[in-house]
Amino acid sequence: MSGxxxxxxxxxxxxxxxxxxxQESGWMDATVW
Incomplete structure (x- = not known):
C-alpha cells in the first residue's frame, strides 16, 4: 500500500x-522482532 x-x-x-x-501488498502473521 503506497503511503x-x-x-x-x-x-x-x-x-x-x-x-x-x-511489496505492494504484503503482511506478517506475527511480530518478528
Missing amino acids: GTVETDELPTYPSGHVYTV
Missing part, C-alpha cells in the same frame, strides 16, 4: 545510498 507505515515510518530510517524495494 503505508513501512514506507512513511521505516524507510526514512534506513541508510542512504542503497536501493530498497517493498
